[in-house]
Amino acid sequence: MTSVDELFKKPGAPSQKRRLETVRDPREIYKQAKLNGSSSIEHSRQPGIEDEGADDDKVARPTLPLEFDDTEDKDGRFFGGGLSNNTAEVLDFIDEREKDDQGKSEKIDAAWVRRISLNFEKRITKNAELRAKHEGEPQKFMSSEADLDTDIKSLAILSEHPDLYSEFARLGCTASLVSLLAHENTDIAIDAIEVISELIDEDVESEQEDWDALVDALLGADLLDLVFQNVSRMNETSDSDRTGVYHVLAILEALSSRTSVAEVIGKHSSILQWLLSRSTRDELPVTQNKQYAAEVLAVLLQSSNDNIHRFVDLNGVDVFLQALSAFRRRDPTKGSEEEEFMENLFDCVAYAVDVTYGKEKFVEAEGVELCLIMLKEGKMGRPRALRILDHALGGPFGTMCAERLVEAAGLKQVFSLFMRKQDSSSREHVLGILASLLRLLPGDSSHRIRLLGKFVEKEYEKINRLMQLRRDYASSVAAVEEEVDEERQQASVADRNDLEGGWFSRKLDAGLYSLQTIDIVLAWLVAEDDGAKSSIVEKLAGRDQGLDILKQSLQAQINGITNDKDDSIADMLSTLLAFLA
Numbered sequence: 182m183t184s185v186d187e188l189f190k191k192p193g194a195p196s197q198k199r200r201l202e203t204v205r206d207p208r209e210i211y212k213q214a215k216l217n218g219s220s221s222i223e224h225s226r227q228p229g230i231e232d233e234g235a236d237d238d239k240v241a242r243p244t245l246p247l248e249f250d251d252t253e254d255k256d257g258r259f260f261g262g263g264l265s266n267n268t269a270e271v272l273d274f275i276d277e278r279e280k281d282d283q284g285k286s287e288k289i290d291a292a293w294v295r296r297i298s299l300n301f302e303k304r305i306t307k308n309a310e311l312r313a314k315h316e317g318e319p320q321k322f323m324s325s326e327a328d329l330d331t332d333i334k335s336l337a338i339l340s341e342h343p344d345l346y347s348e349f350a351r352l353g354c355t356a357s358l359v360s361l362l363a364h365e366n367t368d369i370a371i372d373a374i375e376v377i378s379e380l381i382d383e384d385v386e387s388e389q390e391d392w393d394a395l396v397d398a399l400l401g402a403d404l405l406d407l408v409f410q411n412v413s414r415m416n417e418t419s420d421s422d423r424t425g426v427y428h429v430l431a432i433l434e435a436l437s438s439r440t441s442v443a444e445v446i447g448k449h450s451s452i453l454q455w456l457l458s459r460s461t462r463d464e465l466p467v468t469q470n471k472q473y474a475a476e477v478l479a480v481l482l483q484s485s486n487d488n489i490h491r492f493v494d495l496n497g498v499d500v501f502l503q504a505l506s507a508f509r510r511r512d513p514t515k516g517s518e519e520e521e522f523m524e525n526l527f528d529c530v531a532y533a534v535d536v537t538y539g540k541e542k543f544v545e546a547e548g549v550e551l552c553l554i555m556l557k558e559g560k561m562g563r564p565r566a567l568r569i570l571d572h573a574l575g576g577p578f579g580t581m582c583a584e585r586l587v588e589a590a591g592l593k594q595v596f597s598l599f600m601r602k603q604d605s606s607s608r609e610h611v612l613g614i615l616a617s618l619l620r621l622l623p624g625d626s627s628h629r630i631r632l633l634g635k636f637v638e639k640e641y642e643k644i645n646r647l648m649q650l651r652r653d654y655a656s657s658v659a660a661v662e663e664e665v666d667e668e669r670q671q672a673s674v675a676d677r678n679d680l681e682g683g684w685f686s687r688k689l690d691a692g693l694y695s696l697q698t699i700d701i702v703l704a705w706l707v708a709e710d711d712g713a714k715s716s717i718v719e720k721l722a723g724r725d726q727g728l729d730i731l732k733q734s735l736q737a738q739i740n741g742i743t744n745d746k747d748d749s750i751a752d753m754l755s756t757l758l759a760f761l762a
Contacts, residue, residue, distance in 0.1 A: 289338065289341075289342050289345070290345070291345065291348050294339075294345050294348050294349055294352065294354075295348075295352065297332075297335065297336070298349070298352045298353075298354040300332065301332050301333075301336070301354060301357065301358075302354070302357055304325070304328055304329045304332045305329065305357055305360075305361070307325050307328075308322065308325040308326055308328075308329045311325050312365070326366060326369065329369065330368070330369060330372055333358070333361065333369070333372045333373055333376055334372060334376065336358065336376050336380075337375075337376050337379050337380070339380060340379045340380050340382065340385050343385050343386065343387030343388070343391050343392070344387075344388070344391060345391075346380070346387060346391040346392065346394055346395040347390070347391050347394040347395075349395065350394045350395050350397070350398035351394075355395065355398040355399055355402060356398065356401070356402040358373055358376065358377065359373070359377070359399055359402035359403065359404050359407060360402065360407075361373040362374060362404075362407035362408065362410070362411055363407055363410070367411075367414065367415070367421075367422070367425070368421060370411055370425070371411075371415075371421055371422070371424065371425035371428070374408070374411065374425055374428045374429055374432065375424070375425075375428045377399065377404070377428075377432055378428040378429075378431040378432050378435070380395060381395065381396060381399075381432065381435040381436070382431070382435060383435060383438065393439075396436065396439070396442065400436075400442070400445070404432075405445070405446060405449055405452065406449075408429050408432060408433075408452075409449065409451050409452055409455065411425065411429065412425075412426060412429055412455060413455075417470065423470065426459075426470050427469065427470055427473065430470065430473045430474060430477050431473075433446060433452070433456075433477050433481075434473075434476070434477050434480060437477065437480045437481055437484055440484050440485065443480070443481050443484035443485055443488065444484070444485045444487055444488065446481060446488075447481055447485055447487055447488035447491050448491075450491060450495070453478070453481070453488070453491055453492060453495060454495055456474050456475075456477060456478045456481075457478065457492070457495055457497055457500060459471065459474040460472075460474035460475035460478060460504075460522075460525075460526075461500055461501070461503075461504050466517070466518065466519060467513075467517070467518045467519040467522045468518065469518055471518075471522060472518045472519075472521050472522040472525065475522055475525035475526060475529065476521070476525045478492070478525070478529055479525045479528040479529050479532070482528075482529055482532040482533065483528075483532055486535075486536055489532055489533055489535070489536050489539060490536065490538055492529070492533060493533055493536070493538050493539050493542050496542075497529065497533065498530060498533050498534075498539060498542040498543055498546055498548065499542065499545075499546040501526050501529055501530050501533075502530065502543075502546050502547075502548050502551055504526055505523070505526050505527065505530070505551065505562075506551060508523055508555070508559065508561070508562050509551070509554050509555060509558060509559065509562075510558050510559070512559075512560050512561040512562070513561065515561075520561070523561070523562070523565075524565065527562075527565040527566075527568070527569060530543070530548070530569055531565075531568055531569050531572045532572075534548075534569060534572045534573040534582075535572055535575070535576070537576075537578040540573055540578060540579060540581060540582055541581065543573055543582065544581050544582055544585050548569070548573070549570070549573070549582060549585045549586050549589055549591065550585075550589050551566075552566040552567075552569055552570050553566075553586070553589055553590075553591045553594050556591075556594045556595075556598065557594055563607075564604070564606060564607045564610070567598070567607055567610040567611065567614070568606075568610050570582075570586065570591075570610070570614055571610040571613040571614050571617070574586070574613075574614055574617035574618065574621065575613070575617060577749050579617060579621055580621045580622070580623075583617060583618050583621040583622055583628070584622065584628050586614075586618070587618075587622070587628040587631055587632065588628075592631060592632060592635050595611060595614055595615070596635050596643065598611050599611050599612075599615065599643065599646065600642070600643070600646060605692070605695070608650075608695065609694060609695050609698075612695055612698040612699060612702065613698060615698075615702055616698050616701050616702050616705075618632050619632065619701075619702060619705040619706075619709075620705075620753060633706075633709055633710060633713075636706060636710070636713060637710060637712055637713055641712070641713065641716045644703075644706065644713060644716050644717060644720070645716075645720070647699055647702060647703060648703075648717070648720040648721075650695070650699055651696065651699045651700070651703070652724070653692075654691075654692040654693075654695050654696040654699065655696060657691045657692050658688055658691045658692055658693050658696055660691070661687050661688055661690075661691040662688065664687075665684045665687065665688070668680070668684070669684070696734070697734060697737075697738055700731050700734040700735060701735070701738075701754075701757070703717055703731055704731055704735060704757040704758075704760065704761060705757065707728065707731070707760060707761060708757060708760035728761045731761055732758055732761045732762075735754050735757055735758050735761070736758065738754055739751055739754050739755065739758075
């Protein structure tokens with residue numbers, strides 16, 4: 182049964198665009214205080230080293246001027262802010278000229294791209310020649326390096342004109358820009374990384390064809406290899422290097438938006454290994470780059486099953502479960518980098534357990550036990566742990582996880598949550614776990630007997646809860662279906678195909694998936710236990726319904742299966758239908 186998590190996977194990146202945290206320059210703070218200060222400035226003597234006889238040898242230092250009092254010198258030379266009339270006229274004239282120059286902005290077109298590309302190539306060549314000629318005399322090539330730095334930064338304006346990306350790539354300038362990542366001066370390399378990050382940023386409103394042309398040219402110039410070489414030489418204790426690592430992560434995130442490129446990134450095991458180690462580095466508090474590394478890794482895993490297998494091969498499941506163990510009995514500060522970091526760790530593990538290999542490693546690393554601890558003692562981690570268990574038990578190969586859950590006394594935790602009031606997402610995951618347990622646990626096994634015992638104990642209170650939830654979801658879905666039927670009748674035949682996706686989403690929001698899952702659980706109970714069947718029939722009869730309502734639901738689910746990979750689910754549903762006859 183396809184879950185809502187699989188239909189609507191969480192995007193690789195948060196909906197809100199990430200911005201690099203900046204450290205304010207103290208001089209800027211001082212200037213701002215001067216601009217916004219009060220009308221008077223109090224002076225205090227600065228602490229310093231005092232020597233004997235300081236009165237005789239005191240060195241005079243300029244002090245900050247007192248605010249000018251405009252009640253004095255009304256007609257003096259300080260009238261008008263300290264400017265004479267002639268000086269004020271000159272400054273006004275200069276201001277007008279500057280405005281005129283700003284109004285005459287340079288036209289940004291293909292000719293402009295060719296011109297700056299040519300100048301850029303000349304800057305690179307000149308700097309390389311001077312560096313080779315004066316290798317031990319940096320003062321003789323620093324001027325050319327400053328010019329090159331300026332030209333690199335000027336390329337960022339292209340992000341405002343993405344229609345020129347194809348021309349920029351055709352001229353070969355992208356290869357030159359990427360080559361600067363290998364520059365001896367790390368600052369030059371970081372500037373080039375930052376510009377590339379800005380050009381392919383998700384906020385740039387470019388056509389897919391133009392974006393693809395630029396990205397293909399960048400990748401063709403060995404961008405990924407050079408990016409990895411740079412992170413290995415960056416020291417994040419330096420602000421500039423920390424910024425460089427941030428922009429490297431931004432590049433990887435942007436490139437991962439295309440599935441084919443995400444798979445290419447995944448083939449660079451060195452990059453995956455670096456992301457794994459960077460996201461688990463010991464840091465308190467959690468830094469922005471640590472959290473961002475985990476987020477990029479989650480995007481890569483979401484994009485490709487091959488990337489998931491590589492992540493599991495790198496022992497990523499065990500490493501991330503160890504990182505998550507820190508949140509067993511404590512929650513991160515709400516709204517902090519640590520909270521987002523924790524969410525990304527959960528996402529990575531959830532993607533990993535979607536594949537059989539990941540499930541095996543999850544069981545070996547005692548991931549089931551960790552999730553059960555979080556169900557019992559966690560707060561923020563509880564719904565996320567539920568999601569991981571739902572994914573781990575999903576698919577045809579979740580039997581090992583289902584058996585481990587029963588062996589670890591997890592039925593008590595799961596049914597305890599089931600009987601409590603939950604948000605819709607958590608309830609959906611609990612129902613998914615129950616359905617998976619009934620589907621996966623072998624018949625006549627001790628695990629299955631314990632599961633069925635939970636459903637029938639205490640005078641079938643769990644079945645009563647199921648029937649109550651079914652009534653609520655059926656009522657909600659029926660109301661939406663009535664609205665959809667009216668809209669379908671009013672829509673033209675051509676528009677109906679376009680609207681079907683939206684209509685189905687509204688049904689899911691109303692609880693269609695949970696309703697279908699409940700019907701599967703009830704069908705299993707009808708097939709497994711005569712006492713449970715009698716209780717279900719009795720509850721349905723109280724609303725003038727019978728088992729036919731379950732048969733209709735299961736048949737609708739069979740009709741909705743279009744993927745050949747879901748044949749096992751279709752077979753299961755068909756078998757259950759036979760028991761409802």
